[in-house]
Amino acid sequence: MRWASGSALLVLASATAACGPATQSERESASEQSYAPNVAPAPAEMAADVAGAPAGVRVTAAPGVAFNYRYAFSLPAERIAAAQEEHAAACEKLGVARCRITGMRYQLAGEDRVQAMLAFKLDPTLARQFGKEGIAAIQKAEGTLVDAEITGTDAGAEINRLAAERARLSEELARIDRELARTNLPASERAELQTQRAEIAQRIEAGRTSSGEQRESLANTPMTFDYRSGRAVRGFDAGAPLTSSLDLLAASAQATLAFVLGAIAVLGPPALVALIGLLVWRRFRPRVRRPKAAEVEAGV
Known part of the structure; x- marks a missing residue:
């Protein structure tokens, strides 16, 4: 009976140790094995559609893909400034945590010829709806959408590849450190191993930087509005x-x-x-x- 109680306590202790808190390196390794971010679904009010707007892509339908939106509009020259201001105000209304203006241009190219641009970085869950509302504002200003382009990059796959490469390089680095710990290592071989170690450390740091850039592209979606002067939309x-x-x-x-x-x-x-x-x-x-x-x- 006493043996059975001791066995039970041993099993319980083993289970507790297995479920205990993991080290920082173990948590990072587990999080990088398969990157598929859990993106919150868009709010219900974002389901409203705008007539004539492109379908766009929901981030929940393509996890791990970093999108880039670009729209081109044609509208009367005298209404471009007002439309640009309305789009900027819509971004400011969302707050800097969800939308930031990253660039702006307004150029008078000639008589009744205007070229303008407005660039944003948006919360990925808001980009699709923000583009639709931007198109609706142009239509109200008697303009039209003349070009729409949505491109995507599989950032999640690249993050996984970089994580696997970093793990392989870390193993190689550990092997070199074990070799350098030998006391009977010849000086020429030690110098060669130290050179290899420095190169591998640089590659690991570059991988971390690239992985951070990919995560940034997933967290912020670029969107660009291009404006150019043109005839107003007629009744036919x-x-x-x-x-x-x-x-x-x-x-x-x-x-x-x-x-x-x-x-x-x-x-x-x-x-x-x-x-x-x-x-x-x-x-x-x-x-x-x-x-x-x-x-x-x-x-x-």
């Missing part, structure tokens, strides 16, 4: 032949008027000087007396 298909013909007629008339005004601006001053000179010459030119008919007959 902008690609219809009638619309295209009207646009061509307007562009041709504008080009013709610009050419005429340019010609007047270039040739006007010389023509005015020539006209004034002609008037002066006609006013002060020498008058030649014509002979009378009697004088002509007498001369004949």
